[in-house]
Amino acid sequence: MDGQISESTMEEKTKCQSLSPYNVRDLVDSVDAFLFDCDGVIWKGDSLIDGVPETLETLRSMKLVFVTNNSRKSRSQYAKKFNSLGISVTMDEIFTSSFAAAMYLKVNDFPKDKKVYVIGEEGILEELELAGFTGLGGPEDGKKTVLLRSNSLFEHDKSVGAVVVGLDQYINFYKLQYGTLCIRENPGCLFIATNRDAVGHLTNLQEWPGAGCMVAAMCGSTQKEPIVVGKPSIFMMDFLLKKFNIPTSRMCMVGDRLDTDILFGLNAGCRTLLVLSGVTSISTLEDISNHIQPEYYSSKVSDIPKFLSAATL
Amino acid sequence: MDGQISESTMEEKTKCQSLSPYNVRDLVDSVDAFLFDCDGVIWKGDSLIDGVPETLETLRSMKLVFVTNNSRKSRSQYAKKFNSLGISVTMDEIFTSSFAAAMYLKVNDFPKDKKVYVIGEEGILEELELAGFTGLGGPEDGKKTVLLRSNSLFEHDKSVGAVVVGLDQYINFYKLQYGTLCIRENPGCLFIATNRDAVGHLTNLQEWPGAGCMVAAMCGSTQKEPIVVGKPSIFMMDFLLKKFNIPTSRMCMVGDRLDTDILFGLNAGCRTLLVLSGVTSISTLEDISNHIQPEYYSSKVSDIPKFLSAATL
Structure with a gap:
């Protein structure tokens, strides 16, 4: 399950593909919104994950939403955290549990x-x-x-x-x-x-x-x-649907957890991208006991702009 | 499920009988040990349940064991509680979780x-x-x-x-x-x-x-x-068996909880008596959703000496 798989156009839909310059455009062009989990995707504890500002910059023409299961903070507290890390995000773009x-x-x-x-x-x-x-x-x-x-x-x-x-x-x-x-x-x-x-x-x-x-x-x-009410329950999806009027098939859920983020995306009928910058390792993803398969996986979100650049070369 | 059922000698083994003067001897004569749960059977909080001292007195010729899921106290602390309530019980007769x-x-x-x-x-x-x-x-x-x-x-x-x-x-x-x-x-x-x-x-x-x-x-x-390790797991039964050398078929488990006491007794192959002086009501026992049936039930342990007296009249 690495680069070579993603090159095949015969790839089954249910099989998880490694994100690459060969398929990144298929994903990006087919969606109107990116839903990001935060912890393990945007940051780890209080440190921003490498390349996040550039990634969000690249995708800013689309709707960006931050969906987190963390219930300790309110949306406004979350917005403050984003801003303190140098990322401009409004309360309306944040969905906490x-x-x-x-x-x-x-x-x-x-x-x-x-x-x-x-x-x-x-x-x-x-x-x-x-x-x-x-x-x-x-x-x-x-x-x-x-x-x-x-x-x-x-x-x-x-x-x-x-x-x-x-x-x-x-x-x-x-x-x-x-x-x-x-x-x-x-x-x-x-x-x-x-x-x-x-x-x-x-x-x-x-x-x-x-x-x-x-x-x-x-x-x-x-x-x-x-x-x-949080992930993987799709209760919050009703809000996103009403608010943005974008069909779930044109949303991509990006997360680091199989049993919450990816399952949430799959439950709602979204495209799904697992990033390995948080709690899930490649071996967990590939383990025989894991039955939750994202559509794509990659090491971190900044692979999106990186592969997009490579694809346009 | 009241007095009339217990009068029938054709009673199926699996059906729960109300303890009565008609069947109390069958039970008492067929066992060599009584295993008592404490809370809801012997006492409620810090108050002794009616008729407990006389009951234990009557059954003293048999082995008496007190088996409790309460882990807050040690056996010696439990023995002190018994003694403070006027009941003489040694540490060796007590099995706490x-x-x-x-x-x-x-x-x-x-x-x-x-x-x-x-x-x-x-x-x-x-x-x-x-x-x-x-x-x-x-x-x-x-x-x-x-x-x-x-x-x-x-x-x-x-x-x-x-x-x-x-x-x-x-x-x-x-x-x-x-x-x-x-x-x-x-x-x-x-x-x-x-x-x-x-x-x-x-x-x-x-x-x-x-x-x-x-x-x-x-x-x-x-x-x-x-x-x-506590009830309804039968781990403790190994100890009781080794210690007293009494087959479980000749023990009677007396308790107020279906899912711990009675299940423990049934799991171990003991005779079972549910008392209604604790958490279980007759309506819970008879409810269609309850699949744990004791062999006998009665309002409280002091029904044993009461029915024994009535039986000998």
């Missing part, structure tokens, strides 16, 4: 007099507020402890109508009990997961438990399954 | 120079120490926080060869990362769950997230499944 959670409540007419309990960080609370909802919990409840005393009752707000669970570095027993009581005891209470990534690069040097860890904990105590 | 975790390591010749990381409470650390192992983590690490700074590395002990996860009211992101790194990065590191109960009566008035919550969190981040 924290935003997706708020939008899920909005499109489902979640009553404004009901509250939302958050097992997660600031990004979720901020997006809920922007959408007009009242969030409880979050980092604040990370300081609270429980009192396991006979006959003392742990109280919870009966007006909580949804629990949103995302990555939470302040996870504790208090929050787990609070969220569990809401889901088990408040009639009709929704259980929403921003995403289920097992781990994520919270720092440059290593991976940390992801939202999938906190979501699983809540599944363990409630014995219920959540509504997932 | 914390003890089971230590015994699992012992029978599998876990090297004494390897360490055990504990996501759980004092009971696990105490049983590990009694068995000659070195435990790390536990409540102590509940005070620790993580530093999510670029280029700062979260270090873990490479000599950890097993992670034991039980109910942990001090659960936090530090421990989840520590345990996850051990399981993902230390070659051959074992992932042991004391049990997977979704919730438990940590206080009299309500349920709280159980070990199943913390275990699920670790499954979520490691993408691995644990070795379960």
Whole structure:
């Protein structure tokens, strides 16, 4: 699965091709929008990945959208991060799973007099507020402890109508009990997961438990399954479709994770490009146990302008 | 499914009978040991359930064993609890899931120079120490926080060869990362769950997230499944068999949970008695979605002496 495969025009559609000067134009010319995952694609922790500014510059004539499962930040916090790295991106071009959670409540007419309990960080609370909802919990409840005393009752707000669970570095027993009581005891209470990534690069040097860890904990105590709004769920695709009016077949999802980014792209009917600058190695991609095949793969996003230049020579 | 069914001697073995004066002797005369779950059977929180002392008195000529999934306490802490409630029970009659975790390591010749990381409470650390192992983590690490700074590395002990996860009211992101790194990065590191109960009566008035919550969190981040040593796994049965030399067909498991106690009894080939003094209601037992049928059910353990008296009249 290397250069020689991509030269063949007899290539089966389902087989993953290495991106190259021979096929890059086929991909670029056939789409009107590029959807980029961020971590492992645009940056790693706080460092920009090589060649990203030039890549975005080259593709600027198309619609560019940044779709991330990271729920810790809001869209505006993300826009700040882009700008601090020297890339000009507006809030409207960013789709975080924290935003997706708020939008899920909005499109489902979640009553404004009901509250939302958050097992997660600031990004979720901020997006809920922007959408007009009242969030409880979050980092604040990370300081609270429980009192396991006979006959003392742990109280919870009966007006909580949804629990949103995302990555939470302040996870504790208090929050787990609070969220569990809401889901088990408040009639009709929704259980929403921003995403289920097992781990994520919270720092440059290593991976940390992801939202999938906190979501699983809540599944363990409630014995219920959540509504997932981030990748690979295609909930966010509805927004992209409405907003940009571009068919999914003319979008290309670029990501570093097979089970979220690429699956998201495949689920939605997009073109797909896996980059090897994040969590997935070529051996994982080619492993017999992997059943998620992107249409193309390449080492990093800057291969796009590089191959485009080579193709025009 | 009430009194009239138990009067029939044509009763199918697989059908659940209400315990009564008509069948109590069949059960009691056919066993040499009673295995009791504790919470919901012997006590609820810190209150003894009605008639327990008389019941144990009546059955004292047989072997009595207390088998609990609660990993928060060690056997000696449990013996103290029994004694504080006015019931004389020795450490040897108690089998906690914390003890089971230590015994699992012992029978599998876990090297004494390897360490055990504990996501759980004092009971696990105490049983590990009694068995000659070195435990790390536990409540102590509940005070620790993580530093999510670029280029700062979260270090873990490479000599950890097993992670034991039980109910942990001090659960936090530090421990989840520590345990996850051990399981993902230390070659051959074992992932042991004391049990997977979704919730438990940590206080009299309500349920709280159980070990199943913390275990699920670790499954979520490691993408691995644990070795379960508590009920319904029959690992502990090996000990009971060796220790008491009583065939499982001559043991009766008495519990309040279908998916742990009764399943444990059925898995091991024991007689089974469900009591309705804990988490399971008659409607749950009779619900069409329930596929775990005990041999007998009754409102509480003191029905045994009550029905025995009625039977001899």
